[in-house]
Amino acid sequence: MPRFLIYAAEGVKIAYEALRAYKLRSILTTLGIVIGVTTVITIVSLIQGLNRAFTSEISSLGTDTLYIGKWPWMMDGDDWLKFRNRPNVTIKEANEVRSASQLAQAVAPVMRTQRIIKYQGKSLERVAVVGTTEDYLLTANATPEEGRFLIPSDVDQNRAVVVIGSEVADKLFEKEDPIGKRVSIAGRKFRVIGILEKRGTMFDNNLDILAIMPIGAFQSVFGATRRRIEIQVKVVNPAMVEEAEYELTGIMRRVRGLPAIKENNFAINKQSMFLDMYNKLTRVLWAVAIGVGAISLLVGGIGIMNIMLVSVTERTREIGIRKAIGARKTDILWQFLIESMMICGLGVVIGIGLAVGLAKLVAATTPLPAAITLWVVFLGLAFVVGIGVFFGIYPASKAAKLNPIEALRYE
Amino acid sequence: MLIQLVNLSKVYDIGAVRVEALRGINLSIERNEYVAIMGPSGSGKSTLMNVLGCLDTPTSGEYLLNNNRVSEMDDDQLAEIRNREIGFVFQTFNLLPRANALHNVELPLIYNGTPTQQRRQLAKEALEKVGLEDRMHHKPNELSGGQRQRVAIARALVNKPSIILADEPTGNLDSKTGDEIMEIFEALHEQGNTIILVTHEEYIAEHSDRIIRLRDGSIERDESMSR
Numbered sequence: 177m178p179r180f181l182i183y184a185a186e187g188v189k190i191a192y193e194a195l196r197a198y199k200l201r202s203i204l205t206t207l208g209i210v211i212g213v214t215t216v217i218t219i220v221s222l223i224q225g226l227n228r229a230f231t232s233e234i235s236s237l238g239t240d241t242l243y244i245g246k247w248p249w250m251m252d253g254d255d256w257l258k259f260r261n262r263p264n265v266t267i268k269e270a271n272e273v274r275s276a277s278q279l280a281q282a283v284a285p286v287m288r289t290q291r292i293i294k295y296q297g298k299s300l301e302r303v304a305v306v307g308t309t310e311d312y313l314l315t316a317n318a319t320p321e322e323g324r325f326l327i328p329s330d331v332d333q334n335r336a337v338v339v340i341g342s343e344v345a346d347k348l349f350e351k352e353d354p355i356g357k358r359v360s361i362a363g364r365k366f367r368v369i370g371i372l373e374k375r376g377t378m379f380d381n382n383l384d385i386l387a388i389m390p391i392g393a394f395q396s397v398f399g400a401t402r403r404r405i406e407i408q409v410k411v412v413n414p415a416m417v418e419e420a421e422y423e424l425t426g427i428m429r430r431v432r433g434l435p436a437i438k439e440n441n442f443a444i445n446k447q448s449m450f451l452d453m454y455n456k457l458t459r460v461l462w463a464v465a466i467g468v469g470a471i472s473l474l475v476g477g478i479g480i481m482n483i484m485l486v487s488v489t490e491r492t493r494e495i496g497i498r499k500a501i502g503a504r505k506t507d508i509l510w511q512f513l514i515e516s517m518m519i520c521g522l523g524v525v526i527g528i529g530l531a532v533g534l535a536k537l538v539a540a541t542t543p544l545p546a547a548i549t550l551w552v553v554f555l556g557l558a559f560v561v562g563i564g565v566f567f568g569i570y571p572a573s574k575a576a577k578l579n580p581i582e583a584l585r586y587e
Numbered sequence: 588m589l590i591q592l593v594n595l596s597k598v599y600d601i602g603a604v605r606v607e608a609l610r611g612i613n614l615s616i617e618r619n620e621y622v623a624i625m626g627p628s629g630s631g632k633s634t635l636m637n638v639l640g641c642l643d644t645p646t647s648g649e650y651l652l653n654n655n656r657v658s659e660m661d662d663d664q665l666a667e668i669r670n671r672e673i674g675f676v677f678q679t680f681n682l683l684p685r686a687n688a689l690h691n692v693e694l695p696l697i698y699n700g701t702p703t704q705q706r707r708q709l710a711k712e713a714l715e716k717v718g719l720e721d722r723m724h725h726k727p728n729e730l731s732g733g734q735r736q737r738v739a740i741a742r743a744l745v746n747k748p749s750i751i752l753a754d755e756p757t758g759n760l761d762s763k764t765g766d767e768i769m770e771i772f773e774a775l776h777e778q779g780n781t782i783i784l785v786t787h788e789e790y791i792a793e794h795s796d797r798i799i800r801l802r803d804g805s806i807e808r809d810e811s812m813s814r
Contacts, residue, residue, distance in 0.1 A: 179700035186697045193685045497681045500642060500696040501742065502670020504663045580642050584681065 183507050187514035194487065194515060195522070206482045206523030208476020209563070210526075212469045213527025213556050214534065219465035220552050221229020221535045225545035232455050236378050240414035241315055242421055244273070244407040248443035250453050262441045263432070267391065270407045272431045274311075279420040282314035284409040287394050287403050293387060295348040295359045303344060304386045305361060306435040315408035316389065323355045330369075334392030339370040340388035361387065362397050366441030407536070417446065462570065473574050476523065477567035478505055484516050484571035495575050496583025509576040516568025520560045528553055588651070589781055590616040590639065590747060595633050595648030595658075596713025597804075605645060608634040610804040611648070616783070618749075621776045623784045623792035626801035633754075635801065636785045640673050640752045643663045652751050670699050678755035680735040682727040688738045689723040695746045713741040718772055733764035740771055744780075751775065754785045769794050 197201045227388075246262050270285035276281065287307040293300050312318055313325045320339060338359065345354045345584055358365045366389060375383040395403075403423055409419040421444050430441050488495070503511075535548050597609040608631045608667040616622055626632045626648040636814040638650060641657055644665070650657040653672055662667065675681075676693075676793050682691045692710040701709070714723055727735050736756060745749050753772065757765030774793060784795055792798050793812070 181699050182697060182702070185703075190685075244601065272725060275644045437670055445729040493681070494683055497683065498641070498694070498698075500675050500681070502666050504698070506663075508696060568766075581637050582679070584642075 182568075183510055184514065187194040187511040188518070190517035191518045192509060195490075196519065200270060200524065201222070202519060203526075205479050205519055206476070208265040208472050208479050209520055209560060210476075210527040210530065212476055213524050213560065214530045215470035217467050217531035217548065217552055218534045218538075219461055219468075221548045223461055223465075223532065224549060225539070226458065229545050230346065230450075233378055234450050236317070236375055236383055237450070238315075238410065239545060240273065240411045240417055241409065241416065241447070242409045242424060243445040244409065244424060244442055245445060246404065249445045249449050255262075258442075258566045263405055264328065264402075265405045265442060267405060269428065269431050270405070271349055273409065273424065273427050274429045274557075275409055276430075277409065277420070277423060279411055279413075279416050279423050280409045281412045282311035282408075283471025284311035284315045284408045285310045286312065286316075288406075289398055289403075290393075291361050293344060293348065293359050293361050295357065298348050300344060300347050300385065301416035301511060302385065302504050303341075304520065305359075305394070306386065306388045306397075307391040307398075308388060309391055311410075312388065315410045317375075319373050319501060320370035321373045323368070324340060325370055331390040333391065333398060334390055335368045336364060336366045336393055336468065337389065339372060339388040340368055341372050342374045343382060344387060345382055345385035359387075361389075366393075366398055382552055385467060413425045421446070460462060473563055476520075477563045480516050480519055480564065481567040481571060483519070484512060484568055488512065488571050488575040491575075492578060492586040493582045495578050496580050496586065499578070499580035500584060505576040508578075509572045510574050512572035513568045516572070517561050517564035520564035521557070523573070524557050524560045526555065588615055589618045590614070591649070591651040592638075593649040593651075595638065596649060597631075597638060597643070598646045604659075606691045607804055609645070611637070612804075612806060614779070614799070616807075618781055619776070619779050621772075621782045621784075621794070621796045623786060623795035624801065625787060625792050625798055626787075627784075627803070629786070629803075630801040631804040632785055634804075636752065636783075639693045639750070639783060640675060640746070641668045641708055653801075658753040664700075670695055671746060674735070674746065674748040674751045676739050676743050676751065676753040676756045678758040680727070680732075680739045680759070682735060682738055682742075684727055685731050686740075687724050688719060688730070691727070691738055691780065692742045692745050694742060698732050699746065705722065707744055710741070713745040714738070714762055716744065717741045718721075731764075732760050735768055736764075736768050744775070747791065749781060751780055752784045752785075753782065755787075757788070757791055758784075797801070 244265060246264055247259050250522060251259065267285050270283060272282065274283035285308060289305050290302050291444045293303045306312070308324045308326070309331045310328050311321050318325060318339070321342065325339055326337070338361070340354065348354070348359065349357070354371060357368050359368060360366070372384070372386065409420065409424060411417050424444055426441065430442065430443065434441065469535070499509060532548055538544055592612050592614040594611060595612040596607065598792050599606040599608060612635065624632050624635060630649070634643070637644070638645055641652070644660070645658050648658065657665070657668060657670060659752070661739065686737050689707070692713050693706050696706040696709060711720070711723065714720055719734060719741065720736050722730060722734060730738065733750065757768055760768060772782055772784070784792070786792050795812065797811045799806060
């Protein structure tokens, strides 16, 4: 066994005995470290849990789909007036985009409203009614599980047909097969031609309470003017989203005849806008984690330095004895460094334990998910052992420099 | 020659005051001698003991210990010399309170890097030598004064040092226990160890073969005892 390991083993043994002899004091000393570690690990695990949850929330918005509309999804309150006066997007514009774009795989104009759907005395409220074209199959990933989706002839002839969401099918039809049945929306009858796959929720909206009809049929029931239209564009290749955005901007400006000096009077939205906003929000959480963590680790570190200074004073005589029988300066230095690292280590272990417990508690009692990852734990451990060295070095070198004669005489 | 002091002086500068603790000491001690150093307080015997024990370095003069020129060593070298060449026995025992007897005796071996197995073995042997084989796992506060001093002697012995340096080893003991401790020193001397004893008790000093009396930092008398 190398000599250093022999000293280190002695250091660990002595530190362990010292920690055991002053149990309460040691635990109180670690408190700052415990709070720091617990805060950081809990917040980081919350953020990581949120990340996962958020990514799955917005997964129904394809990464390769662009949404052209009057309003941007994200805006500051003051901009509202500016956007209000923009012209509405029209079906004609959607058709222009569809014929001009090289990078679009599918282009669907979309109109929306919320209505009651009835079938034989049963009714379902607040159903999202969508008027669109056959391209919506691609732009919104609206895959039918039974029956079929809209086809071009449905749209061209404004047929009174609907494709319904899985929850609409479950609630209105129970054991009957909905295909071919007639449901009534706003007093008109629509024949059910397909049922969509289950799509889950996005930001607490149930995406399965839905009815999709040809856009012409939609306009004839709910009116054609003053309704907001959104153009959904699916890009041929997810890697081309930026180019497509550029191309679409050009087409829209040309269609609207905007001179070069005027800015866009439409918005092109995409999924990454949510991600950007989300990242902005979590940046605050990160800052809180780092801030609270840093402050409590600093306070904890000073606490450790303080207690190590006390310990060095209390054990002056012990240091004298060790020096008298042959301990060198570095041996004493290491002994006290190991002790402060062990106090820190104890704090980390308690902190991690608390953080794991907290994460479980949060996951169990709130919808917030929390996930502890191993790298955070290791990072914390390494970091805090560093703190142990940083704040332990002064007391330890004070101990190492003691004059053995005076230390032996110390009462 | 085991110890040779040549014109050795130690001066303390305490602010404006200069204290000459040792003034030109010349002294030789052979292997296997049993020497007592005596003197009233302030005579310099503690300083001499600290220098002999390599806890302190002289201001001027030479100190040769076992052919090592101690007077010119740095802290780490002195630590190594203390570890190898010197076994201390103190008036107040100076054991580590939280360590048991065995661990206390192992301590000097830890600082010279003796592997664990061998260390334990040597420490046990040393404790057997002072008759404490059945108290190895007791902590100092579970031992009597005499037993504590015997642990301290075992610790001093365990590294087979050139000198055993005892500073008032019976000062904190009743006379009966003190006699027992002196018997141990006698036995160690007979086994070939060199013993230097610092005391102010005449009857303790009489156990030795040679008494060196100090006064005001100088050797006043150096006499060999006939037994």
